[in-house]
Amino acid sequence: MKVHEYQAKDILARYGVAVQPGIVARTVEEAVAAAKQLQAEGGTELFVIKAQIHAGGRGKGGGVKLARGIEEVREKAGAILGMMLKTHQTGPEGQKVRAVLVADAVDIAKEYYLGVTLDRQRSMNVIMASTEGGVEIEKVAEETPEKILKEWVDPAIGLQPFQARRLAFGLGLEGKAFKQAVRFITALYRAYEESDASLAEINPLVLTRAGDVLAVDAKLNLDDNALFRHEDLAALRDIHEEDPLEVEASEHNLNYIKLDGNVGCMVNGAGLAMATMDLIKLAGGEPANFLDVGGTASPDTVEAGFRIILKDPNVKAILVNIFGGIVRCDRVATGIVEAAKKVEIDMPLIVRLQGTNAEEGKRILEESGLKIETAILFHEAAEKVTRALSGVTA
Numbered sequence: 347m348k349v350h351e352y353q354a355k356d357i358l359a360r361y362g363v364a365v366q367p368g369i370v371a372r373t374v375e376e377a378v379a380a381a382k383q384l385q386a387e388g389g390t391e392l393f394v395i396k397a398q399i400h401a402g403g404r405g406k407g408g409g410v411k412l413a414r415g416i417e418e419v420r421e422k423a424g425a426i427l428g429m430m431l432k433t434h435q436t437g438p439e440g441q442k443v444r445a446v447l448v449a450d451a452v453d454i455a456k457e458y459y460l461g462v463t464l465d466r467q468r469s470m471n472v473i474m475a476s477t478e479g480g481v482e483i484e485k486v487a488e489e490t491p492e493k494i495l496k497e498w499v500d501p502a503i504g505l506q507p508f509q510a511r512r513l514a515f516g517l518g519l520e521g522k523a524f525k526q527a528v529r530f531i532t533a534l535y536r537a538y539e540e541s542d543a544s545l546a547e548i549n550p551l552v553l554t555r556a557g558d559v560l561a562v563d564a565k566l567n568l569d570d571n572a573l574f575r576h577e578d579l580a581a582l583r584d585i586h587e588e589d590p591l592e593v594e595a596s597e598h599n600l601n602y603i604k605l606d607g608n609v610g611c612m613v614n615g616a617g618l619a620m621a622t623m624d625l626i627k628l629a630g631g632e633p634a635n636f637l638d639v640g641g642t643a644s645p646d647t648v649e650a651g652f653r654i655i656l657k658d659p660n661v662k663a664i665l666v667n668i669f670g671g672i673v674r675c676d677r678v679a680t681g682i683v684e685a686a687k688k689v690e691i692d693m694p695l696i697v698r699l700q701g702t703n704a705e706e707g708k709r710i711l712e713e714s715g716l717k718i719e720t721a722i723l724f725h726e727a728a729e730k731v732t733r734a735l736s737g738v739t740a
Contacts, residue, residue, distance in 0.1 A: 497513055
């Protein structure tokens with residue numbers, strides 16, 4: 347689960363991470379009041395107004411503006427609030443800005459990058475740091491990988507003080523800034539671990555001209571599977587920032603991710619879903635979604651899955667690929683027939699059932715009287731759905 351910048355900063359601050367002071371605002375008047383409050387607390391006349399959406403590249407899209415004085419805050423906040431902000435991560439349609447973060451501008455001497463995530467190859471968390479702050483870390487990794495410092499944390503012993511010091515040294519920090527950076531790295535790692543995050547990223551981490559180290563931006567992604575341990579963090583979810591179909595799917599406990607293709611996929615199991623998408627592409631088609639209905643694949647979940655898939659106007663055919671391990675194929679077939687009768691499916695529907703009672707399931711589908719084409723082999727199912735798209739009958 348993604349959270350907004352202001353939410354990430356609030357979470358990190360609880361763990362002692364030094365962050366740029368700021369106040370969230372959802373109206374122009376709230377933005378003005380926030381600027382006045384920051385002034386009263388010792389701020390300057392220079393503010394930064396930052397759009398709050400779940401996407402990077404906000405500055406390039408016009409979502410980050412400097413404002414000198416209260417009247418400019420009013421003007422700049424009014425320009426950002428309500429805009430459809432387009433960045434390389436939002437897609438061409440953009441994302442509506444419903445809130446801004448009003449913060450004191452920072453006198454920056456140097457920008458750095460700092461991030462924590464899981465290295466799956468090593469089965470350890472890794473802390474990455476770079477002197478190339480303000481630049482996308484993927485670009486740094488591609489063009490100048492030698493500028494990325496890495497420290498892997500052994501889960502048995504945790505982050506060691508010498509590792510934080512080595513990273514701070516590697517960034518070229520000295521004196522007060524060095525000590526602050528060591529504390530910053532240690533606090534960030536603790537926040538990452540204790541909040542069950544999958545990513546904690548500070549870009550840029552800045553050194554001010556006064557010699558202080560603090561985060562002027564923050565990105566925190568939380569592990570959905572651990573949210574049951576963090577009710578306060580789960581409450582931060584902003585469904586406006588998510589695809590409406592993905593939100594609807596989560597309400598039915600379905601794992602759904604929208605893609606750009608035209609073949610709707612309904613599969614049980616994440617691994618089988620990934621393999622199904624690969625087979626569709628190898629057969630010449632393009633998957634329109636990732637949809638995992640889970641191990642049970644009941645009539646209710648199948649019906650919900652069909653309804654969600656059919657709401658995507660790009661879908662021109664549907665492939666259902668179910669392996670009957672825990673669940674029997676005949677029960678799945680009955681569920682598909684029941685769901686297909688309730689949901690108007692006006693496009694080719696190909697169903698592959700394998701596993702327990704697969705033959706019985708195939709019989710139920712073929713005797714249902716519905717326009718359902720069955721398949722036995724994996725590649726056969728993918729080929730049938732791509733042929734159906736091109737108007738060629740099997």
